[in-house]
Amino acid sequence: MTTTDLEADAVRGGEPLKRSLARALRRQKMRALLLIAPLLIFIFVGFLMPIVSMLTRSVENNIVQDTLPQTVAALQDWDIDSEDLPPEAVFRAMAADLQIAIPDRTALQVARRMNFEAAGWTTMMRRALRAVPDWDLETDGPFRERFLDLHRDWGSLETWRALKAYSSEYTTGYYLAAVDRTMVSGHVEPLPDNQSLHLMLFWRTAWMSGLICFLALLLGYPVAFLLANIKERHANLLLILVLLPFWTSLLVRTSSWKVLLQDQGVVNQFLVWIGLVADDNRLTMINNKFGVIVAMTQILLPFMILPLYSVMKTIPPSYVRAAKSLGATDWTAFWRVYFPQSVPGIGAGAILVFIMAVGYYITPELVGGPSGMFISNRIAHQWYVSGNWGLVGALGTILLLAVLVLYWVYDKVVGIDNVKLG
């Protein structure tokens, strides 16, 4: 064939081969994307966007400005470090704003917002709710004295400093609260110790997850090793003992731990029966950190064993045999030859278990008690009890960022497309 023949071949249908190949490739890509699109849109609209929009609540703070626009404007000229109360104009603006806000029922929302930062706002606002609508803005001044008569906190510097500090449309306030800081005085400072909880909880979540991860590795490695090194028929049978817990409801496993670890539970009953523990001195194993660690290690153990096993299965036994034939002891052969080859499995299992543990809610809630609480439980508490959605967003963002970093590491180490289940 000559070159001209080839060229003639390539220009089939008047189109160069290169271009028609490119078109075919483009069509193939389009088809793949079309197949993925419905799901991608579903996840995007139903999952990613809601989470992002929930997290933006952590910086949104328009309630103060929207409800008390004149007051916020009047406070602009007042120095937050000043030792004097704001001028009469601010109090008058407050009265004017409240006269609009009270019928709109937004005044209490401001009080609720400010209450997240400093206690006492609800009472102050309730007093104002009763009196302010009857005031005549033209004739009833000066308003500073009138506010002070309602509640003495209207005359405290802290009140106005806090209001000014948290009046901007976007705030870092919730993030500061999420790391136990406040700016009620106009400057960032640590919260008093009795209100500082979040950093401790983040730290506790991290170290307990780390410990659970380590324990799961300690217990999971021998089991995976055994499974990978016995006859496949036996391994498949033993694997059921790993897969059954994996498939059993999380709630079932948590409730059985609750039953087992109680003061009157099976474990204590057994310990009393064999005489290790006195009947009137039963061990407290639940509603503390111990209970959470024992239960979560058991619950997450299959997530460690399965990736380890799938890596160990691929390690050829001939390497260890070769090492031994060259004079290595059992230990050296394991530690220098086998173990390094199992490290990818350790990475996969450990990161997976850690990611899952960090976000755990159910188990710490049911067997943790106050001392075994994780950060997720705090988020749920802020949601239900305080309704502080900004703080939920801020705590959630920090937790999510930590998880995303781990997810990224997992992708680098294992590859998302290599996740295996059972």
Add this chain to the structure above:
Amino acid sequence: MALPTYASPLQRIWYYTFRVICGIIFFYLMFPILVIIPLSFNAQDFFTFTPEMLALDPAGFSLKHYEDFFTNSDWQQATRNSLTIAPMATLISVSLGTLAAIGLSQSHVPFKRAIMAILISPMIVPLIISAAGMYFFFSAIGLQGTYWGVVLAHAILGIPFVIITVTATMVGFDRSLTRAAASMGAGPVKTFFKVQLPLILPGVISGSLFAFITSFDEVVVVIFVGSAAQQTLPWQMFIGLREQISPTILAVATLMVGLSILLLATLEMLRRRNEKMRGMSPA
């Protein structure tokens, strides 16, 4: 790892010690699941073995907790809710997930890694964050506290599992088969149902089992997105465990263990069938 005949005494000791250690770990894995089964037949309202039970006296056992489960209207309603929500959620995640998994396993997919990362993310994001986010979203579009709200939320949570299992089976799929079907005149739809689907069916089924159990076990998201009318079995258990723990929970737990054994057996059967089919093909 059989013990060779020339093993030294030390090696022998270690060989058996290692097996004992593994036995203890298996015990730790299984004991909490197994122990609730006999406890659920307790004739008393206790969570421990009564002396009658330990003596295997028939008077110590009864079915009263099961009776309570089957007659109590709260538990029955919860069971019905779980059984109507989980299959619908499974259907949605499996149909969309399978389609996407087929798309993802084509040879040229732009942004494959990023897409994969997004589709797997519902499994990674802490549930409490997903739940809070979905609460606001479903409230805004009027689905909060409705059946469909819970179904869609659960469908999202089940998708990563479908994607993972179906893409895993797609890896072993012989692409020339679809080409062969096309060359013989079958359209893409017919090729899919007659050639592709039967071959990837084990993956699709195990994916749907995962999606089903995800929805069936899920507590956090349903509490946020659902209302009392969508109270599911795990939700009812969660309330029972947090407030007053009633022994009926043990009966429910035992039934749920039965369900997981059933699911596991199905999966195991599928795996064997799949292996056999692959063993026959001249790979």
